[in-house]
Amino acid sequence: MTDPRSPGAAPTLEDVARAAGVSRATVSRVINGVRNVDPAIQEAVRQAVSSTGYAPNRAARSLVTRRTDAIALVVSGAGGEPDGEGPAEEGSFTAQVFADPFFGRVVTGIVNYLRPRGMHPVLMFAETSRARDEVLAYLRQGSADGALIVSTHAQDPLPGLVTEAGLPAVLYARPARPTRISYVDLAHRDGARLAAEHLLARGCRRIATISGPLDIPAAQERLAGFRDTMARHGRAGAPVAEGLFTQESGEAAMERLLAEHPDLDGVFAGNDLMATGACHVLREHGRRVPEDVAVVGFDDSRAASACRPPLTTVRQPVEDMAAEMAGLLLDRLAAPERPATSVIFEPVLVVRDSA
Amino acid sequence: MTDPRSPGAAPTLEDVARAAGVSRATVSRVINGVRNVDPAIQEAVRQAVSSTGYAPNRAARSLVTRRTDAIALVVSGAGGEPDGEGPAEEGSFTAQVFADPFFGRVVTGIVNYLRPRGMHPVLMFAETSRARDEVLAYLRQGSADGALIVSTHAQDPLPGLVTEAGLPAVLYARPARPTRISYVDLAHRDGARLAAEHLLARGCRRIATISGPLDIPAAQERLAGFRDTMARHGRAGAPVAEGLFTQESGEAAMERLLAEHPDLDGVFAGNDLMATGACHVLREHGRRVPEDVAVVGFDDSRAASACRPPLTTVRQPVEDMAAEMAGLLLDRLAAPERPATSVIFEPVLVVRDSA
DNA sequence: AGGGTCGGATAGAGCGCTCTCCCAGGGTTC
């Protein structure tokens, strides 16, 4: 509490050293726990630290260690070049992003992994080319040690730019163009197969699917997995309606499907939000779920258990995947020379009431 | 691109100065736009900056300016001292937090405000006393310029600790103990009044409420506002069931209410998630919403419009409130001497189909 | 006993930037 300098100033290493009667270097060593320090002196230093209320200045430390203990968590949007989007548009992007429970799960997984390791996530968006430049500049300034990138679209140039600049990064989902960059992904095709086979095994004969936006690789893969499986069971040409991964779009898609194929008895939705929308519409049209029409979702998000009836769905372990992403990045930071490794997770079918 | 130093190293101010044939100070002036610099020299410097691919080192800058352009966005939990909670418990806290659409909206509002101003949010949690200490240490290290605190419970000691340490901060929701700290809040009582009056005006005669957890001030206020209004209309003693602001707890509360008061014709739920749960349960019990039982929610979150039927609800402008919070903090940083000011937002009733 | 070794502490050189001086030179004022 004794502050020998100007009262407002935070105590520095120097102050602690003086209080403990040792040199700055010794205090530094005690604080960072490097090399052997005499236990008695160690104790004296600790005393001095707590009596001065010392907290090491992070900027000064960063300046010499070249580490910030910060990780940029960037949500990257469409690759659209037109920068004419105003602030209103930008706002809608971020609003849209967080409306999806998916991102909450990603954040949860990352935070839980990073936190016990003393690293902190800095939230960033890169939906316009200007925002992308800002993210790049941020990283190049050494403001963060690396980036965790969640891309919503395949053509996203950010992963390429980041690796090109030699910045450590890990992606959620495989990039469109193969790049020398680590990523974490799900075996979407296998997941879709699980869903299709479950519907078939249940005895459904007229099965349709509501796909996600087809410019998103995950949506393509899920659709492809569904189609392959159906074809393998001699049921090629199942009806498809494209949605946007939102509940509203799921409702609209279900309406279309129902209008064209009133007799369908099974639906595979590309995610739980759309499945929820589909259930609503089915019920409004007097169809019982699962008695008349069985519905399978994808993700096993909060929406799946909240839905009435609770959704049978394909589990994507988002939190685990996000944690793995953070783990890969930290590994990379610890050993930059090692080649980029990626991890593919296997989905699991979670059977509830909707199918 | 010409790098006179060791190839891997990032260019420094010195390098740019050499390339432009001026001093470090001049380059710094051009980059930070301070004082007059000869246009020709300015141009030369810009040239040099882009040819060297220079990006100012943030740590070095922070060290002297004492600013980081980072803001800690801390989600603060219960005040529970018992630190015996393992990592599993911690994980469940963060998972729980992001399952609520509320936090997504807060993040959206904050990010949209901070971003154009070149500030970056660092995500932190402070649900245990250890985590709280870490947040405090982080702030005291000068790792962030200030804190935006979203407390989920009233007894949270963090606001007090932060102000005590003289760290700039702004809260979402008024603190339990009056503290010299800015905050942003909603007139919850008025919101509840709006809801109650709407149900009464609709002709509902047997109105119950599902409150949020009563250790949360917002939940208390909403309940108090509801009760006051009912009493003022000669209907004191309306049934109350306590929930936890989750859909599941809303379902459970509705079950209890229905068991004891099968004849009720109106429900005011403390938030939209619980209102959604209530709707599910009502329908399962054969009650039509709104014909048999009218339901009003609170928040106007995504859940309100996603619900079937779409919920009549009390709008809490979370994004605006969060942006205001960020605004108050930046004001405070710009003028530390000014007294703390707070802002209370007025809720609005949004009439949809459920009541 | 002398030289080698090694644990344990210090001195001091930066890390890359900002910012306060200080100086040169040209214009203004009386």
Place this chain on the structure above:
DNA sequence: GAACCCTGGGAGAGCGCTCTATCCGACCCT
């Protein structure tokens, strides 16, 4: 024409930390 100001640029001192090189003394070996 001298004293003054004002604009634009440079020199250099630090910000608080880490880390290498160095030193000191105690201990061991022959």
